[in-house]
Amino acid sequence: xxxxxxxxxxxxxxxxxxxxxxxxxxxxxxxxxxxxxxxxxxxxxxxxxxxxxxxxxxxxxxxxxxxxxxxxxxxxxxxxxxxxxxxxxxxxxxxxxxxxxxxxxxxxxxxxxxxxxxxxxxxxxxxxxxxxxxxxxxxxxxxxxxxxxxxxxxxxxxxxxxxxxxxxxxxxxxxxxxxxxxxxxxxxxxxxxxxxxxxxxxxxxxxxxxxxxxxxxxxxxxxxxxxxxxxxxxxxxxxxxxxxxxxxxxxxxxxxxxxxxxxxxxxxxxxxxxxxxxxxxxxxxxxxxxxxxxxxxxxxxxxxxxxxxxxxxxxxxxxxx
Amino acid sequence: xxxxxxxxxxxxxxxxxxxxxxxxxxxxxxxxxxxxxxxxxxxxxxxxxxxxxxxxxxxxxxxxxxxxxxxxxxxxxxxxxxxxxxxxxxxxxxxxxxxxxxxxxxxxxxxxxxxxxxxxxxxxxxxxxxxxxxxxxxxxxxxxxxxxxxxxxxxxxxxxxxxxxxxxxxxxxxxxxxxxxxxxxxxxxxxxxxxxxxxxxxxxxxxxxxxxxxxxxxxxxxxxxxxxxxxxxxxxxxxxxxxxxxxxxxxxxxxxxxxxxxxxxxxxxxxxxxxxxxxxxxxxxxxxxxxxxxxxxxxxxxxxxxxxxxx
Numbered sequence: 001x002x003x004x005x006x007x008x009x010x011x012x013x014x015x016x017x018x019x020x021x022x023x024x025x026x027x028x029x030x031x032x033x034x035x036x037x038x039x040x041x042x043x044x045x046x047x048x049x050x051x052x053x054x055x056x057x058x059x060x061x062x063x064x065x066x067x068x069x070x071x072x073x074x075x076x077x078x079x080x081x082x083x084x085x086x087x088x089x090x091x092x093x094x095x096x097x098x099x100x101x102x103x104x105x106x107x108x109x110x111x112x113x114x115x116x117x118x119x120x121x122x123x124x125x126x127x128x129x130x131x132x133x134x135x136x137x138x139x140x141x142x143x144x145x146x147x148x149x150x151x152x153x154x155x156x157x158x159x160x161x162x163x164x165x166x167x168x169x170x171x172x173x174x175x176x177x178x179x180x181x182x183x184x185x186x187x188x189x190x191x192x193x194x195x196x197x198x199x200x201x202x203x204x205x206x207x208x209x210x211x212x213x214x215x216x217x218x219x220x221x222x223x224x225x226x227x228x229x230x231x232x233x234x235x236x237x238x239x240x241x242x243x244x245x246x247x248x249x250x251x252x253x254x255x256x257x258x259x260x261x262x263x264x265x266x267x268x269x270x271x272x273x274x275x276x277x278x279x280x281x282x283x284x285x286x287x288x289x290x291x292x293x294x295x296x297x298x299x300x301x302x303x304x305x306x307x308x309x310x311x312x313x314x315x316x317x318x319x320x321x
Numbered sequence: 322x323x324x325x326x327x328x329x330x331x332x333x334x335x336x337x338x339x340x341x342x343x344x345x346x347x348x349x350x351x352x353x354x355x356x357x358x359x360x361x362x363x364x365x366x367x368x369x370x371x372x373x374x375x376x377x378x379x380x381x382x383x384x385x386x387x388x389x390x391x392x393x394x395x396x397x398x399x400x401x402x403x404x405x406x407x408x409x410x411x412x413x414x415x416x417x418x419x420x421x422x423x424x425x426x427x428x429x430x431x432x433x434x435x436x437x438x439x440x441x442x443x444x445x446x447x448x449x450x451x452x453x454x455x456x457x458x459x460x461x462x463x464x465x466x467x468x469x470x471x472x473x474x475x476x477x478x479x480x481x482x483x484x485x486x487x488x489x490x491x492x493x494x495x496x497x498x499x500x501x502x503x504x505x506x507x508x509x510x511x512x513x514x515x516x517x518x519x520x521x522x523x524x525x526x527x528x529x530x531x532x533x534x535x536x537x538x539x540x541x542x543x544x545x546x547x548x549x550x551x552x553x554x555x556x557x558x559x560x561x562x563x564x565x566x567x568x569x570x571x572x573x574x575x576x577x578x579x580x581x582x583x584x585x586x587x588x589x590x591x592x593x594x595x596x597x598x599x600x601x602x603x604x605x606x607x608x609x610x611x612x613x614x615x616x617x618x619x620x621x622x623x624x625x626x627x628x629x630x631x632x
Contacts, residue, residue, distance in 0.1 A: 011423045015416065016409055108407030111377050116424040116469070117397035321379040321393050 009118060009126045020095060021134070028138045031081065035145040038077055042151045045074035049157055075157050079165070081146055085139070086168035089181030089210070092135065093202035096185025100127060102198025105189060120320045124186075124313060131182055139175045146170060155236060161290055162239035164214050171294035176301040181206050183308040190312050209304070213297060220296040223283040229268065231282035232260050239289075243282040245275075256280070326388060326473050326505040327351040327374055333382030333529075334369050342529050343369045347383070349524060349534035351507065353472075356499050358516035358537075359509040360602055361526035367509040368404055370526065371475045374507070375401035388472055397428060400471035404478045406462040410451035414444050414461055421465045434468025437494060442486070455482035463491065467498065474498070476508045480515050492519050513599045525602055532605050537598060544601055545575050549591040561604040572596060572604035 006014055014021060049071040053059035104110040113123050147170050150158045159166040168174050184205050189198030223241050226234070234240050245256040259271035259280065272278065285293065332347040344366040351357055359367050372378040373385055376392030376399070388395040408417060418438060422429040437460060438444055444457055453461065459482055466474060474495075480488050496519060498504050507524075510516050523540055525533035533540060547554055550568040557573035564570075596604070 008423050008426060012420050015420070016411070019411075107410075108403055108405060109409050111403060112407045112465075113424065114377055115375050115396070115399065115401040116421060116465070117428070118424055119393065119396060319379075321373075321376055321391070 009122065010130055012113075013126050013130045017099065017131075020099065024134060024138060028142065031084075031142045032145060034077060034081060035142070035149040038074055038081075038149040039151070041070055041074055042149065045071040045157055046151075046154060049075075049154070071157065078146075078149065078158050081142075081149075082159070082163075082165035082169040085142060085146065085174050086165045086177070087210075088139065088174070089177040089206045090203055092178055092181035093185035093188070093206040094199040096131070096182045097188040097192070097197075097202030098185075098195045098199030100131065101186045101189030102192060103189075103195035105193040105198075106195050114320070120316050121313060124190075124316055128182065128186060128309060128312075132179055135178045135182060136175055139178045143169065143171065143174045160236065160239075161287060162285065164217075167217070167290075167293075171290070172298045173294050173301070176298040176305070177210075180209065180301045180305045180308075183305040183312070184209070187308045187312045187315075190315055209301075213301070217293065217297065218285060220300070221285070221289055221292045223285055224289070225281060225283050227279060227281045229265070229280075231280040232262060232268070234282055234284055237287045239285040241283040241285065243280070245277040246279045246281070248276045248278055250278075252281075324353050325350055325386070326353045326355070327385065327507070329370075329383065329385045331383030332370070332373065332380050332385055334366070334373060334378065335381045342381075344373075344380070345382075345529045347526075347529075347531045349531055351505065351522060351524070353505050354499070354503045355505055355522040356495065356520045357505070357507045357522035357524060358513070358520035359507055359524045359526065360513050360516070361509075361511065361532075362606065363511055365511075365526040366529040367511075367526055368477050369529075371401065371477050371507065371509060372403075374473075375399055375475050377401070395473070397425065397469075398472040399475060400466035400469045400473070401475040402459075402462045402466050402477060402479055404481070406455075406458045408450045408458060408461055410449070412450055413447050414438055414450065414453075415446035417450060417461055418464060418468060421468045425469050428470050429468055430470050431468065433470065434464040437467050438464035441490065456484060456487055459483055460487070463494075467494070470502070471504060474504055474506045476506065478509055478511075480508075480510060480512075488515075495519065513602045517598045523598070523602075525605060527606055527609055532609065533602075541595060541598065541601060543574055544596050544604075545573055546594040546596045546600060547571050547573055547591045548594075554591075561608045572600065 048068055051059055052062035055061045101110075104113075110120075110123065114120050150170065153161065155161075161167060161170070168177065181202070185198070185202030188201035188205060189195075192198045192201055218239060218241050224238075231243060242254060243256065244252055244254040245258060246252055256277070258275045258277060259268060262268040262271050328350045330348050332344060333342055334344040335342045347366075347370065359370065361367050369378065373380050374387055374392055376387070376396055385392060388398055392399070409420070412420065418431070418434050421434060422431060439446065444453070444460060448457075450458065450461065459479065463476075463479065466476070479491065483491060495506055495508075499506055508516060508520070521537055523533060523535060523537050524531065544560070545557070547557070548565060548568060548570045552562065552569050554562070554569075554571045554573050556576040557571075558576070560572045560574060562569055562571040
């Protein structure tokens with residue numbers, strides 16, 4: 001195993017958390033195999049998810065398609081992978097608060113380390129750095145494989161980029177989440193000094209963080225405003241945020257859905273006349289906002305992790321000589 | 322300073338909102354190479370004092386120097402066995418010793434650790450810590466401490482869950498360690514008899530305060546058990562006095578030797594005995610919590626206390 005080249009304090013961290021290490025390794029292996037398989041069936045899934053016709057036409061046979069479920073397998077499996085990747089920080093936080101730090105504070109084995117020539121600060125450094133390294137590399141690998149398995153990112157198969165699970169599981173945010181889970185969990189374990197309480201608090205804090213970020217994600221980068229027909233006919237690839245119209249009196253009204261079914265310019269003019277609205281606007285995040293949104297969110301989450309780590313070291317220093 | 326293992330000055334510790342000091346104004350000096358008994362009733366502050374010396378706990382008052390510097394600087398040269406013997410339950414005995422070896426590079430002596438863990442009536446290397454009894458856990462904790470080849474060994478109630486045989490073996494191992502390597506050993510206990518034969522230095526804690534500190538021989542020589550018909554034991558300082566069959570027995574701190582012999586010839590007839598360490602400790606403990614009755618609450622003001630601790 002990976003432990004034989006490692007010496008000293010890192011060896012003890014790996015040896016003490018061998019179960020967690022094996023679980024993480026097994027999970028990563030399963031994810032790798034699954035995603036390679038998804039990549040392999042990707043072409044079939046695309047073929048069968050497309051249009052179909054009667055046997056003999058150039059299109060795939062509809063009869064065959066209803067019997068084969070390769071596109072369902074592809075869609076469902078990738079959706080599950082996305083969910084697992086974006087929820088990863090909850091079990092990581094519970095583990096960090098419980099087994100990694102809380103249990104050692106509770107049963108006194110942390111103090112045992114501190115009297116075995118390891119200062120508290122060195123102990124915490126090893127306890128955080130090693131898991132952080134393994135979690136970050138593992139999650140990065142899984143995210144890259146996931147993006148690779150998504151191929152062209154057909155929203156009918158892999159979901160739109162702005163779906164919470166898809167968004168988190170296809171960018172650096174996933175890695176930042178896992179690191180936040182580690183640092184917030186560790187801080188919870190250090191503050192509660194109890195395994196169960198540490199795991200519980202770690203889980204609760206990350207759950208709150210996840211929901212907060214999901215709720216305010218669209219505000220993390222200035223949205224694009226479009227007017228006129230573009231506002232009435234937003235593409236699927238854009239995350240729609242708000243829409244409205246301007247009345248004849250020049251007032252803005254939010255949440256107006258009038259005239260969205262106007263197919264042509266003539267239809268629109270007719271609708272405008274009937275409703276007394278002069279123009280339409282909408283705010284949205286186009287696909288190009290994916291990276292700015294990823295970077296801002298990752299930055300926030302990593303900054304929070306850094307604060308948690310710093311607080312953990314300060315707490316430890318205040319408590320020990 | 323190099324011949325001092327622990328030197329404390331005005332050491333105190335208070336926990337959170339609790340009002341009482343767990344440790345207050347402790348001053349003493351423990352020379353190197355001693356086997357020291359840290360004695361006191363439950364809750365006297367023994368564990369707190371040991372944890373401070375081991376660099377695990379910050380004192381809230383005073384200073385302590387261990388092996389010539391702050392306890393944290395001596396981390397690699399101190400071994401500490403906590404009262405409840407914390408160990409990783411998921412590891413085997415062998416893996417626990419490997420942990421000690423990995424954490425103490427350059428110091429670890431595997432044979433010393435194995436002698437304690439696997440010696441007579443010892444443990445299976447492959448036994449999981451969580452399957453061990455209290456006494457067996459103590460063995461592993463001690464093996465970790467010995468394997469480190471410490472200059473100062475701090476043991477918090479090491480005998481508590483050992484059977485008489487294991488207790489005897491441990492005492493032997495401690496003595497051998499001290500003789501062979503000049504290791505300073507501090508052992509705490511609330512049972513004085515447990516340590517009586519093995520220690521040559523005594524620290525007596527009560528209510529967070531240091532009541533006695535010194536070489537046991539010197540402490541014993543400075544005290545006497547006197548039995549006489551009257552209640553007057555002048556010129557000696559009475560620590561504790563109680564009625565006995567023939568008259569009164571008192572534990573006294575003997576006055577200057579020449580005076581004492583003079584008093585012995587001219588004073589009332591007295592029977593003099595050397596107190597045991599246990600009698601000495603009990604006498605001092607009782608005199609500080611003396612209830613109403615035949616036990617005198619004697620003159621233990623700060624002045625005499627200081628003299629004792631300086632001894």
